[in-house]
Amino acid sequence: MAKASHHMDRNTTLPIRTKTPSSSKSSKKCFTLPLSTNSQRLSAFILTTGLTIFALSRIPNLQTPPSSPLAPSPPWSLKHQWHNILNTALSSDNSTLESELEAMAEKLRESVTFLPLKDMRFADRPQEGHTWFMSSMYDAHVEGEVQYQHFPSESSKGRVLCVKGHDTHDGSWNYYALAWPETLPANAMLMRGLTFVSYNHYHYDNIWHGLSSIFPFISWHQRNSCRSPDRWVLYHWGELRFKMSPWLNNLMAATFGERPHIEEFDKIEENTPVCFEEAVVMRHNEGGMSRQRRVEAYDLLRCKARNYCNMKLGGEIEEAHGKKRNGIVGLTMFMRRGARSFQNDSAVIEIFQRECNKAEGCSLMVAYSSNLSFCEQVKLMSMTDILVSPHGAQLTNMFLMDRNSSIMEFYPKGWLKNAGVGQYVYRWLASWSGMRYEGAWRDPDGEPCPYPEEDRRCMSIYKSGQIGYNMTLFTEWATNVLQQVITTRKGTLSKHSFGGCACS
Numbered sequence: 001m002a003k004a005s006h007h008m009d010r011n012t013t014l015p016i017r018t019k020t021p022s023s024s025k026s027s028k029k030c031f032t033l034p035l036s037t038n039s040q041r042l043s044a045f046i047l048t049t050g051l052t053i054f055a056l057s058r059i060p061n062l063q064t065p066p067s068s069p070l071a072p073s074p075p076w077s078l079k080h081q082w083h084n085i086l087n088t089a090l091s092s093d094n095s096t097l098e099s100e101l102e103a104m105a106e107k108l109r110e111s112v113t114f115l116p117l118k119d120m121r122f123a124d125r126p127q128e129g130h131t132w133f134m135s136s137m138y139d140a141h142v143e144g145e146v147q148y149q150h151f152p153s154e155s156s157k158g159r160v161l162c163v164k165g166h167d168t169h170d171g172s173w174n175y176y177a178l179a180w181p182e183t184l185p186a187n188a189m190l191m192r193g194l195t196f197v198s199y200n201h202y203h204y205d206n207i208w209h210g211l212s213s214i215f216p217f218i219s220w221h222q223r224n225s226c227r228s229p230d231r232w233v234l235y236h237w238g239e240l241r242f243k244m245s246p247w248l249n250n251l252m253a254a255t256f257g258e259r260p261h262i263e264e265f266d267k268i269e270e271n272t273p274v275c276f277e278e279a280v281v282m283r284h285n286e287g288g289m290s291r292q293r294r295v296e297a298y299d300l301l302r303c304k305a306r307n308y309c310n311m312k313l314g315g316e317i318e319e320a321h322g323k324k325r326n327g328i329v330g331l332t333m334f335m336r337r338g339a340r341s342f343q344n345d346s347a348v349i350e351i352f353q354r355e356c357n358k359a360e361g362c363s364l365m366v367a368y369s370s371n372l373s374f375c376e377q378v379k380l381m382s383m384t385d386i387l388v389s390p391h392g393a394q395l396t397n398m399f400l401m402d403r404n405s406s407i408m409e410f411y412p413k414g415w416l417k418n419a420g421v422g423q424y425v426y427r428w429l430a431s432w433s434g435m436r437y438e439g440a441w442r443d444p445d446g447e448p449c450p451y452p453e454e455d456r457r458c459m460s461i462y463k464s465g466q467i468g469y470n471m472t473l474f475t476e477w478a479t480n481v482l483q484q485v486i487t488t489r490k491g492t493l494s495k496h497s498f499g500g501c502a503c504s
Helices: 039-057 078-091 094-110 208-224 246-256 290-312 315-326 343-357 374-382 393-400 423-430 456-462 471-489
Strands: 013-015 149-151 160-164 173-179 189-200 231-236 239-240 273-282 327-334 362-368 386-389 406-411 436-442
Touching: 013 208, 013 273, 094 149, 094 208, 149 456, 208 246, 208 273, 208 290, 208 386, 208 393, 231 393, 290 374, 290 393, 290 423, 290 471, 315 374, 327 374, 327 436, 327 471, 343 362, 374 393, 386 393, 386 471, 393 406, 393 423, 406 471, 423 436, 436 471
Parallel strands: 189 231, 189 273, 327 362, 327 386, 386 406, 406 436
Antiparallel strands: 013 189, 149 273, 160 173, 160 273, 231 239
C-alpha cells in the first residue's frame, strides 16, 4: 500500500473545530493546547498567551474604561482572568491550568467580530479614503509603492484575515474579521498558503478594469521575492466574483506560471468562516504607485507575456519582432465594431495606408481585437510601433508594445464635456507603461442630444456613438507621427522588449 502523502496543495483547507457546551464525546474539538509537563514549554506558552492578551488589551474599541484610575478590574475582565491564570499556574497542577487557558482561549475566539465587507455609510463615496470595502482597515503605504494590507503583520498585531458569506449580489451580506491564528472563530476553515484578495469597483471581464485591479499585485510580487499566490479571492462592491476575462486569465498565467486559481468557496457552507494563513488585500488599483514603479511592473508583464506566447506560437513572436531590426516600422489600426467604432472603416484605413506607403519601411496592419486570441494580440503588439485605435478596452494592449512606441486615440462626439476623468485612462496608461501619447482626435459631429450639451444625460447618447473622419487632419497627423518614429528609432529596439524577465 502506498504511503499517505503529507503534501498539502494550495486548495488545502483545515477545519478549526470548536469545543462547545453541547459537544458529545464524538464531537470534534477546535483548540488543542500545546502544553506538556515540560516546564520550559509551559513557560513559553504562558508568556505567549500573556503577550496576546496584552496586545488585545491595547485595542481601544475592545477596552472597557475603568471608573477611576484605581478601580479594580471586574471579575469578567481579561486582565482579572489573566491574573487568575498566573495564580493558578503557581498553585495548581497542569490540568487546572489547561482548563483555565482553554477558557481564556474561548473568550478570545468569541471576541472575533465580523463586519460587512461593504460599508453602506460610504455608499456615496465608495472609492474615497478607506473605500466602502473593509472600511475599518488602514492600508500600508510607503512613498511610491502600492497601497495594500498584509495579514498577518505588525499592523494587524499578528492577526489573520477571515471572511464569511458567499453573496454575489449584495456585498453587505459578506463579512470580514481579524483573528489570532491560535484562536480562530468557531468552526472556521483555515486556507494554507498565500491568498490575493482583490477589490474591483468595476468588472473583471473588462480587460482594462480587470487589469487595473490586478496590477498592484504585480508590483507587490516584484517587491516580495517574486512570490506567487496559491489562490485569488475576487470582490466587486463586496460581492464575490468567480472569473476573470480570458485575456486577463492568460496574462496572469504568463506572469505567475500557471492559470489563476479563483476561490469559489463551493465546498464550504455559507456561514462557515474562512481564514487565510497569509493574505494580501488591494483596494486602490495603482493608487500611490510612482511612475517608475508602474513602468517596472508593465515591463515585467510585457516580457512575461511575450515569452509565454512565443512558446505557445512556436517562436512566431520572436521572429515577427526580429523584423524590426531590419528597419520595419509597424503601423497598426486596432479597430472596433459597434460602440465607438469608425463610421467608415475603409475610408480611415485608406488614409493611413496612403501615408504608410509614402514612409520608408512602414508596414500597415489592420486588426479587430474581437477576432484575436490573447497570444495573437501579444504578437500583433510586439510588431507595432504606432497604434491607431478608437477609445476602448482594446487599447489596454498598448503596454505590450516596445517602450517609446506611439498611440493615436479617437473619440466620438460629446466625450470631452461629459465623460469625466475616466476618458483619460489610456493617456495615463501610455505614460505608466513608457509609451508616447501622440494626442487624441475628438469628432465634432455626431448624434444630437435633446438636452443642453453639458447635461450628463447626454452621455448615454454619446457613450456608444460612432466616429467620423477628417481626411486633411488625419493625413497630416499620420505623416507627422510616422516621420517622428522613423527619425527617432532608426531600426533600434527597446532594451526592455524581449528576452529574460525579472522574476523568472
